[in-house]
Amino acid sequence: MDTIYALATARGRAGVSVIRLSGPRAHAVVSDLTGRPLPDLRTAALRKIVWQGEVLDEAVVLLFGAGASFTGEDVAELQAHGSIAVVSALLRVLSQQPGLRLAEPGEFTRRALENGCLDLAQVEGLADLIDAETEAQRRQAVRAMSGELRKRISGWRPQLLRAAALLEATIDFVDEDVPVDVTPEVIGLLRGLLVEFRRELAGVGAAERIRDGFEVAIIGAPNVGKSSLLNALAGRDAAITSEHAGTTRDVIEVRMEIAGLPVTLLDTAGLRETADEIEAIGIERAVRRGQEADLRVVILSDPSDPVPVDLQPDDLVLVGKADLRRHEGARQISALTGEGLEELVGDLGARLARRTAGSGMLVRERHRTVVESAVESLETALEVINSGHGLTELAAEEVHRAIRALDILIGRVGVEDVLGEIFSSFCIGK
Structure with missing residues (x-):
């Protein structure tokens, strides 16, 4: 070598x-x-x-x-x-x-994988740790790199092996009287594992958001202070501000950290009727990105103004330019004086943090598809067992499929097709 x-x-x-x-x-x-x-x-x-x-x-x-x-x-x-x-x-x-x-890029880490010093999930965690920009990303990557997923699988795998062994015992002694009916134990093992697998799958979305980040769109009519708010939150002049309506025509993105989470703020074009073709394209993009965003901050010039988008439960509605005019009973904000900025950041952090509360150890699309495959195999195995048709060989094979899925998850087998993609993200010295 x-x-x-x-x-x-x-x-x-x-x-x-x-x-x-x-x-x-x-x-x-x-x-x-x-x-x-x-x-x-x-x-x-x-x-x-x-x-x-x-x-x-x-x-x-x-x-x-x-x-x-x-x-x-x-x-x-x-x-x-x-x-x-x-x-x-x-x-x-x-x-x-x-x-x-x-x-070559990632070759040191690849040798660690090949020599059994790291499993594939740890390698992915290391890649995420190198790329981590926020505290939440760092914590999630450290958990993955420390081998928590392998430990979890080390607890699941013996139960699957036990279920497979019990099923295969009935196959081996099909012509003899097996002293104990193993079906209840097998069903109990598989049902318990399905509960755990589904719990992990339920946390995939939250874990992916920690890894990839959230999008928060600032939406409103022209000249309500959207760009000024973006600049105030970013701490720099990321967007051009002007008294002239229609200044922002494209979606401006600013990456920042809120409550330890990666967040991309979107400054969108002011929503209004316009004959300007270029501005109309910007408004169309604003509406689309606003709908796709994880959360929306709607800025109004007056509390009586109609809200220009369909609100979701976590969306925030504020009245802008509090330094120019006061509205009793309305929640106001001013990018110029800073009024309401701290409370807005706190609200955004709390709302986004709630969405990550259920994050698990499955943080990548690869993880999700592999565990979904294992769930499908166990569901099929249970259907076969419960059918009472005696197709024990088929049920045993489905359990073995689930075992192979877990082995793929940590890189024991069948991962050559994903190694190139994973290691290409590493720098040469890693």
Whole structure:
């Protein structure tokens, strides 16, 4: 197997840059470049990196042994000065060493998977952790990376194996009297697992929203302060504001964090009748995106104005420009003075947090389809058992299908078709 290497930290100037090596020659190459005995495993040592008599840098060297490293192989890390020139020189020298090659995207993590150090769900959790932008995303990714899904499956799998074994026992002894009717136990096992599988499936939507984020659309007539509100919430001038109606013609998106959740705010075109073809297209997009959004904040200029969209239970209706005019009994907001902004952010956070309360361990579309397949198999198995037609072989096969689905979930079998997509999202040093 090749020994691979890559820069594991971001490119560009930094205090420290880490170059990682993994494979059978990782330790030997470090020995060759330092010209000194290797330090003990997991013990940092300061070494001069020398090539053809020239000192390239003085770096901290850290070694990990096979079976006790991230990849499961011999691993070496060079913690060098974060100079662009130093990193380039070290990578150039490593490229000249026999048996070494630059790692492909995600190859370190892929080797960890192949060597049994991570399962596929943990790999996906690691990818999500690298991409995490908010606290909720970080927490969810850490749960996945810690192996919680594998632990859950480790509890389900023995029950499925037990059910399959009981069914197969009746097949093996079909011509003999089986002393105990195993059907009640099998039915109990399968029904209990179905309850757990369906509970996990019920949380998929919430988990996906944490991972992918929510959309909140700001909707209203022209000149009610939608763009000013977006800018105030974003803390920058993301949208052009003007006294002229129809200034916003396309949907403007701003990504931010609310209550630890990823949220994309949408500033939409003012809703009104117009003969302007371009503005009409913007209004059409505003209506469509507003309907598709997870939540809508409707801004009115007066409490008596009609609400321009069909409201959903979590939608908020506010009266804008509280700095210019007061309306007794109405909930008002002002982007200029900040009145009502804190309360609005709090309300949005509370409403969106309620939607994530039931999130489970299944966070990707792949997870959902695999568990749905397992549910379908167990439902078929129960139908066959309850039919009383004695088709035990068919019921046993459906239980084995469910077992294979769980194995696919954590990457034990049949996942080659998804590996390329997963690892393509990783940077080269990971």
